[in-house]
Amino acid sequence: MIQKPRGTFDIMPEETPLWQYIEATARNTAALYGYKEIRTPTFEATELFQRGVGDTTDVVQKEMYTFTDRENRSFTLRPEGTASVARALIENGRCSDTLPLKLYYMINCFRYEKPQAGRSREFYQFGVEMYGAADAAADADTIGVANSIIRNLGITDVSLHINSIGCPNCRPAYRLELYNYFKAHEDELCDTCKSRLETNPLRILDCKSPICSKIGEGAPKSIDHLCPECADHMDKLKNHLDEMGIEYEIDTNIVRGLDYYTRTVFEFICTAIGAQSTVCGGGRYDGLMKELGGPQMPGIGFAMGITRLILAMKACGSVPDTCNFPSLYIAPMGKAAQCKASGIVSKLRSKGVYAEYDLVGRSLKAQMKYADKTGAFFTLIIGDSEIESGKAILKNMKESSQQEIDLNDINALMKAIGYEV
Ligand code: ATP
Ligand code: MG
Numbered sequence: 201m202i203q204k205p206r207g208t209f210d211i212m213p214e215e216t217p218l219w220q221y222i223e224a225t226a227r228n229t230a231a232l233y234g235y236k237e238i239r240t241p242t243f244e245a246t247e248l249f250q251r252g253v254g255d256t257t258d259v260v261q262k263e264m265y266t267f268t269d270r271e272n273r274s275f276t277l278r279p280e281g282t283a284s285v286a287r288a289l290i291e292n293g294r295c296s297d298t299l300p301l302k303l304y305y306m307i308n309c310f311r312y313e314k315p316q317a318g319r320s321r322e323f324y325q326f327g328v329e330m331y332g333a334a335d336a337a338a339d340a341d342t343i344g345v346a347n348s349i350i351r352n353l354g355i356t357d358v359s360l361h362i363n364s365i366g367c368p369n370c371r372p373a374y375r376l377e378l379y380n381y382f383k384a385h386e387d388e389l390c391d392t393c394k395s396r397l398e399t400n401p402l403r404i405l406d407c408k409s410p411i412c413s414k415i416g417e418g419a420p421k422s423i424d425h426l427c428p429e430c431a432d433h434m435d436k437l438k439n440h441l442d443e444m445g446i447e448y449e450i451d452t453n454i455v456r457g458l459d460y461y462t463r464t465v466f467e468f469i470c471t472a473i474g475a476q477s478t479v480c481g482g483g484r485y486d487g488l489m490k491e492l493g494g495p496q497m498p499g500i501g502f503a504m505g506i507t508r509l510i511l512a513m514k515a516c517g518s519v520p521d522t523c524n525f526p527s528l529y530i531a532p533m534g535k536a537a538q539c540k541a542s543g544i545v546s547k548l549r550s551k552g553v554y555a556e557y558d559l560v561g562r563s564l565k566a567q568m569k570y571a572d573k574t575g576a577f578f579t580l581i582i583g584d585s586e587i588e589s590g591k592a593i594l595k596n597m598k599e600s601s602q603q604e605i606d607l608n609d610i611n612a613l614m615k616a617i618g619y620e621v
Contacts, residue, residue, distance in 0.1 A: 207313070207321025217522035219324075222353060222509055223306055226326040229349045230304040233341065235328050238303040240284040246274040252283025252492055254458040256400040258392075263311040277310035281327045282485070282501060283492065289331065290494035299332030318476030318508050327503035331489065334498040336433045339464045339484060340440030342500050346480045347446050350468055353509060354518025358479065361451035362441075362466045363423060364434045365402065368459070368487070370427035375401060377420045385415045405455045413453075421452040433463050460487030464500070470508070472515035479512050480504035525575035527617050530557035531567040533583040540587055540607070544580075547610045553619060572597065578617045582607070 204210060211219055227237070246266050253259050265277040278284055285303055289295055306326050313319055328345055330338055343360065350358055366374055378401045382389065386397060390409045397404065405416045426434065441448055448466075456465050465483035473479075482502025489497040513519050530545060532538040541557035548555040556574065558567050564581065571579045579595045586592040586607065594616055595602045605613050611621045 205321065207315035209320060217524070218510060218519060219506065221520060221522050222506055223326070225352050226306070226349050227304070229352055230328055230345055232348075233302070233345045235302040235304040235345070238285055238288060238305055240288050240305070242308070243275045243277050244284055244287065246276040248283050248287055248492070249276050249279060252286060252488065253280060256396070256403065257458065259311060263313055265310045265312060278307065279309055279311045281305045281307050281309070281325060281503060282329060282488070285329045286489055286492050286494065286499070290489070290492060295331070295489070295495050295497060300338065301331040302328070304328045316476065317474055318505070318511055320507065324506040325503045326506060327501060329499060329501035331497050331499045333500070334486065336436035337440055338500055339437050340444060342482065342502060343441065343446065343466055344444055346468060346482065346502050346504065349504070350479065353513055355470065355479070355509070355512045355516050356518075357472045357516050358468050358470045358512065360446065360448040360466060360468055361454050362437070362448050362464065363451055363454040364426055364430055364463050365422045365455055365461060365465055366426050366430050367462045370425055370430055374420065374422055374425035377425065378402065381419050382415070388415060402455050405453055416453065422455070423450065423452055430463055437464060456483045460485050460491050462486040466502070470512040470515065473508060473511040476508060479508040523575070524554065525577060526554050526556045527576070528553065528555040528578045528580060529571035529574060529576035530555070530580045530582060531564060531571065532558055533564055533581070536584060536587055537582040540582055544607065544610070544613070548614070551610075551614065553614065553617070580605070
């Protein structure tokens with residue numbers, strides 16, 4: 201038997217209602233903040249991610265699904281959404297539109313990672329991107345979107361961690377200090393971090409190995425090395441969050457170690473879901489658009505992993521009852537009755553009623569068992585005599601009551617099963 205690739209998963213019909221619920225909550229919430237959806241290709245030129253995610257990141261160095269097509273061009277299945285959105289805005293000439301530009305996306309992403317709870321090779325992200333707003337108010341507004349989605353999903357056991365990693369003015373001096381600190385501990389660092397030391401010492405702060413984390417605790421903090429403008433930006437952000445009633449903590453371990461990431465970085469963390477506890481990660485990237493060949497334009501955004509939201513909802517007991525039951529099940533006896541049932545059901549469906557009838561020729565007993573299993577609220581049995589008289593018995597399955605209805609009066613039938621006509 202052919203099996204699905206390692207690190208991927210099927211979402212079966214029992215689970216899709218929860219996915220749809222989360223997707224709808226995210227879309228509706230983002231719409232309240234003025235975001236519109238953007239859809240971009242599943243694969244892009246590899247160079248886009250090398251530049252947009254960064255050559256020195258784990259994602260680009262170790263995790264990308266890269267292939268050459270029949271004409272030997274290198275493409276990559278998107279490992280994230282930000283670079284593609286920036287590319288699309290530049291390519292479609294949208295950078296001169298009225299600012300800010302506010303886009304959201306709901307996508308599948310691909311990363312070659314070690315599969316475990318909350319971490320897969322194909323996974324799903326909801327993300328937002330705002331371009332053209334440099335003020336800290338935009339950071340707070342973006343964090344507000346994520347916070348609202350998480351709250352609307354009933355996830356209570358979560359905390360917002362924020363940090364500032366400075367800007368091209370203040371980061372070089374900080375970076376040097378960080379380099380000197382880790383250089384003194386070089387022998388103790390993991391192999392990956394040994395190479396990060398030269399290419400991108402900030403990333404060492406992000407390392408999950410216990411030894412590197414321990415060394416990282418004593419490292420100089422970016423927040424203590426901010427220029428006056430960056431410090432002011434951070435203060436403003438805090439004021440906005442306070443005003444909005446959003447609680448946060450300063451977490452100096454949160455970094456985005458790329459040159460075009462600037463100032464604010466943040467994560468929503470839910471410790472109840474185990475090691476993969478970050479349900480949402482985001483930050484400001486004022487240099488990204490330019491890096492990808494567009495104008496100098498500030499940007500900020502976040503992405504949240506849908507699987508991790510589900511784990512968090514389960515941990516917080518906030519998974520809603522999203523089951524959908526048929527209002528009416530028609531049990532026909534014989535071909536003529538089946539034909540009649542198809543007409544009634546199609547009229548009901550055109551009025552927005554969820555109705556079903558037998559398609560596989562079950563016995564009456566088996567049909568009633570089936571109706572019970574689907575959770576149908578009402579059943580209607582039709583045979584030759586019902587067709588002839590035009591009358592049939594409608595059974596209320598929940599209350600075990602019944603009433604006679606006119607088969608040819610759809611409005612009366614709708615009323616009988618609880619709809620307003
Ligand atoms: P992590 O540190 O957990 O690897 P990351 O920093 O690589 O996360 P981002 O690139 O910021 O993650 O992606 C944003 C969000 O997407 C994460 O916070 C997480 O919820 C989700 N995510 C990232 N990688 C995966 C994955 N392999 N499987 C499932 N969800 C993921
Ligand atoms: Mg990762």
